[in-house]
Amino acid sequence: MKAPPLEQSPELVSLRRVLDESAAVPVLLFFATGVLWLLAGTVFGLLTSLKFDMPDWLAAIPALTFGRLRPAHLNAVNYGWASLAGAGCLLWLTSRLCMTPVRLRGGLIASVILWNLGVLYGTGAVLLGYGGSVEWLEYPLPAAAMIGAAFLLFAASILQTFRMRSVQHLYVSLWYTVACVVxxxxxxxxxxxxxxxxxxxxxxxxxxxxxxxxxWFTPIGLALAYYFIPKVIGRPIYSYYLSLLGFWSFALFYNWNGIHHLVGGPVPNWLQTISIIASVLMVIPVMAVAVNHHLTTVGHFRHLRSSPTLRFTVFGAMCYTAVSFQGSLESLRGMQEVVHFTHYTVGHAHLGVYAFLTMILFGAMYYITPRVARWNWPHPGLIKLHFWLTAGGISIYVIAMCTGGILQGYAMNESVRPFAQVIDLTRPWLIARSASGILITGGHLVFAYLFAQMLIHAGPRRETAPWEEAAA
Amino acid sequence: MLFIRLWMFFAGVLATLFLGWAALIGVPGVQLASVPAQPGLRPYTYEEMHGREIYMREGCVYCHTQQTRPQGFGTDQKRMWGRPSVPGDYVYDRPHLLGTSRTGPDLLNIGARQPSRDWHLAHLYNPRAVVPESIMPRFPWLFEEKTGTGPQDVPLAPGSHIVATREALDLYAYLLALNRTYPVRRAEP
Incomplete structure (x- = not known):
């Protein structure tokens, strides 16, 4: 008989159980409220999309006008869903990688409450007409202050857990985690x-x-992909040195990118140029991460069939490579002349925050939730349905918006074409986007149903629970 | 395994963020802090400021930019949307409303391009009444229905009982103030 590998020794199995118990309450609170914001944000998003197709629908209700629903959607999914679910994942991950229980748990409870009140206040304010009209920063100052304070409590817990670590080795995911909370x-x-x-x-x-x-968002996604791909496949990451290059080039170049959103605008030319250069330099960290993730996966695609975590995570990691190369290209002046101000940008944003980040968050939650809720996912068939609805939906979304956006951009740059014609040209692509939104909404309902069953231990009890399982 | 000491890791993390901030915000902040308003630009009036708040409240910025691109970069010039804008055109804009999307046309010079009050009020009440292809939202809550109209009331059309509220009139005042057609008198970065 073969001896069990080291990582399945009884000591480690029981230690992991202690760690997961320490993380359970805060992680489940972050997840559960995150899922609620996912649902709310999805409704806002779908309504926003339908407004393009039917501008006279629900037109007399101020709170449901396009200009308020759109920022409500962006903020609810980013500060509500992605941030809360991401924070929950990072808490669990930090505890596992530092081999020590989650610290400052009281602070985490306060953090969840404050964070949710901030998002509720902010989103409500946007819908009632108190939004600031500054994209990504629409929340009124008090709401932003609540979210900021909640984040500090969360960051304190991560850093304290990190400080009390009982391991020598600091895995790549921890670099991204610790860096992003700072x-x-x-x-x-x-x-x-x-x-x-x-x-x-x-x-x-x-x-x-x-x-x-x-x-914030990309480090979450990368930390989780760096952890789950090797973990589920059961082989080490392809190259450790490459991940080091990836991390530092990421840290150095990424935060110089922002002004590529103002190319051709009234900001100094040198400023646009350095942001374009930095955007192109992003090829370096992206290549490093891509090689690491994809070459770890290559040859092990059969695991995609059995592990929902891997399926979602690998889909997300592939989309990270795609969205990053797209972003580098998109920042170039020749490309910006056409696609800036069009739906192409919206397609790009969803390839990033949804196809990359949200899909990886789903993958991580499929792994983490059974371990902290101590219940197994009751309906494997529904997980498959969730994957295909969301993966199919977001694929249609990105293709429709990027194609429609390029056509829209070329049409706008034909000065003889009346503006009204440009609008007509985009209509079919916007309808395709609404259709994709319906698929995605269906996927989210399935996921929320599954997640609710996990919380209340409902549904059929399945044979092997993951905390008893030997294999990951 | 970081290959460096932990304090160096944290120092590096902070340094990278600070470098990006210094390059993208610090330096341009200093460079642009000294840019005065273009001589042709005047501050917004009270009504225009109120109109600007309505513009923000209804999220106009999500479909309309307020920045005009130079010759050779897009067709803003050929579409007669106005000369390329410069930082001195925005000195009184707080918050900025540059925008990133042109689901609708650029509005930096809408006040010069379309000064008609009747057109704007009808367009705000129901955009498809004036532009059939439009997908802009309607803003009926900027209007009210009155049984009898007085001399101060601004009806949608002669004899109409739908009159513009203070909000609609101030929003129109703001749109009319969106007019940067004066010549650029001072070279800018």
């Missing part, structure tokens, strides 16, 4: 200061808007 508070405070005006405010806006991805 970065984000500086970014968020600097961007929310009510001191800017004019063109400098535009620069601050996009320095922030892009950096919310650079220093």
């Amino acid at each position: 970065w984000f508070p500086f970014l968020y405070v600097a961007a929310n200061l009510p001191i800017y005006s004019g063109v400098v405010h535009g620069a601050v806006n996009w320095w922030y808007g892009h950096n919310a991805l650079a220093v």
